[in-house]
Amino acid sequence: MNPDHVMTVKSKCEYMVRISSDGNQTNRISGICCLPSGQVIVTDEINRKVKLLDQHYNVCTHCDVSNNPSGICQITSTEVAVSLNSEVQFISVSNGKLVKGRKFKLPHDASCIAHHQGVLYVTGLNALYQYTLTGSLVKKLYEDNNYRVWKCAVNPAGDRIYVTTSEIFWAHLTLHGKDRLITLSTDGTLIIHFL
Structure with missing residues (x-):
């Protein structure tokens, strides 16, 4: 693919995923x-x-979860894993229904989860962790005490992990400015980062 190719959006559609049991709360997907x-x-x-949408993007069913879900990834053709603060469900x-299965506790908060061939990658505070599907910690792949580790994704070949981070300004415990995209190998070696 040509990296200089300009893409144009031809149309845009918005769909409502609000359901009656949401009450007066807004939705945050x-x-x-x-x-x-x-x-x-x-x-x-x-x-x-967690809400299941049909092929027309209507909510056809949902399930309540024990905490605020922050990320989701596909495990099999019919199963997903959801990060819930310090759990994976x-x-x-x-x-046509969502059925909760096994879950495991994490020793840290989780903001995102990704999966590739039986390996789970979970971000938490300032680190990226590797877990088995049964919840065993394999290792901490990446850590940076000056940055909040937010989201992660694995490329289709499974040899690169992409991580987004934001600089932490500790004096006010807020995030500001310097966001980064980091590319890691699957053993946690830093390949490149973009500011």
Whole structure:
């Protein structure tokens, strides 16, 4: 693909994922995952819900979760993993319903989760961790005490992990300015970072 190719948006559509049990709360879609069936699963952080959308993007079912979901990733053609603060909850689609399965606790907060061939990558505060699907910590892949580690993704070949970070200004405990995109190898070696 030509890296200088200009892409043009031809159309845009917006869909409502609010349901009656959301009450007066607004929706904050914190994660999205598309299954091979064409169904889409979204995490609604404020309402503590995982919502299954049909092929027309209507909410067809949902399940409540124990904490605010911040990320989601596909595990199999019918199963996803959802990061819930300091837990990972597995949820399957079965007969058009969302069914909660196993879950495991994390010794840290989690803001994002990614999966590739049986390996889970979980971001938490200032680090990126590698876990097995059963919840065993393999190792801490990356850590930077000056940056908040936010999101992560794995390339299709599984040999690169992309991580977004924001500089932490400790005097006010706020984030500002200097965001970075970091590329790591699967053993945690820093390949490159972009400011």
